[in-house]
Amino acid sequence: MDPRTTHFASRLDELTQLVLRLGGLVEEAIGRSVHALVDRDSGTARKVLESDHAIDRLELEIDHLCLELLLLQQPMAGDLRFIATAMKINSDLERIGDHAVNISERALELNEAPPMPTFIDLPLMATRAQAMVRDALDAFVRRDAELAVATIARDRELNDQMRENFTRLADHAREQPQDIDQALRLSFVTKYFERIGDMAKNVCEQVVFMASGEVIKHQRVSRTGSGEDQS
């Protein structure tokens, strides 16, 4: 029997679609939070806060479907790796949504204060973080380990940019102590974008496991049986 015609295969397709819908909502939340911040649009920030419920509901729905499939279908091999991956990236995507909420909350606070001169490139960080999330989801749908590995490599750009932003914000706060609150809030925002990159990286690591069975996360620990986590 062609597996695509079976009930189980259609449920797996349904799971893929739910994960993609969650990914779409999360991407949209990131985009809106950046807009709220850069264009000082508090209305959009509030929309991000309101739409987080939809993300949370979808996370619960995906969890429920994954448990149902594990329980009722007792999947093996590639099917098992797919469902285990969906369960894990489900919580990573929901966390990304939470970071979009955090960015929007900081935007609401920053929008209350006078604008600061633009000296850190948050839109570039946002674009890179969004692209990582999008490519991680593409890799998931296409079961593409190569794209996942290539996407993981881009996490370093976000880490470097975060360090650069921290330095600039600290320098600015020293020179203009009256801006310290805003500088601190922008430091948080830059950290949230860096964390979104980490979450996208987690998704990609899981995709590599799903596609090939190879575990690539925490490599220092898994190679030696000890050592520090390299997450």
Add this chain to the structure above:
Amino acid sequence: MSESETQTPDRKELITEVPSALVSIRNLSLWYGAKQALDKIDFEIPRKKITAFIGPSGCGKSTLLRCLNRLNDLVDGVRMEGDILMEGSSVNDPEIDVNMLRKRVGMVFQKSNPFPKSIYENVAYGLRIHGVTSRRELDEIVERSLKQAALWDEVKDRLDDSALGMSGGQQQRLCIARALAVDPEVILLDEPCSALDPIATGHIEELMQSLKDEYTMVIVTHNMQQASRVSDYTAFLYLGELVEYKETEKLFLTPASRRTEDYITGRFG
């Protein structure tokens, strides 16, 4: 990685080497008349582990199991090539005493087959055949075997009752006790739970785990969940060929062969 249409994994990726082999199956082929049932099977069964044979009906898994204690000798028109070595010695050596081989390699069948005798006599039967006459020795071994088979507490007060009055699950454990009584090295189990309910199946699976430290076990099962629950190593056979053989977790989580993947995920079979 799963094999693509153009790339077939090599033997090293498909057939694992085991740490301490008790049985070596060497290039074994078998025919029933003109029909080939096994095709150049070559792998090793580890000592004091549980090895499962899985595959669709007619794949050769029961035939292979029966080669291990030469039950196929009883089938007309069987021809074999290759060999099976136990501790380095051929089980097919014409000099070998088949009864002694079957004492070393006990067997439990799909349908429990207690003799129409008392519970006690079922367990003592093999011992008497092998010349044990001392009542005290018989008592000791019967008790030990029934305890090993997790049956003692249920039957100790009715050892003289007919075995045919026991439940299906108890009868199957009695057959395991009967096999254990003659102190085998290997226990072959041919779909031992296929006629049992989930509770009785659970008892047999628990029993297998408790016997693992002392015995080498090989189980043929149609139930892949059972294979994944109880076994340490799993061999997947298809159309008489050994397709893949490795640690059970690896075989069920990351099979190297597309045929294994398709079978265990229900794409065919």
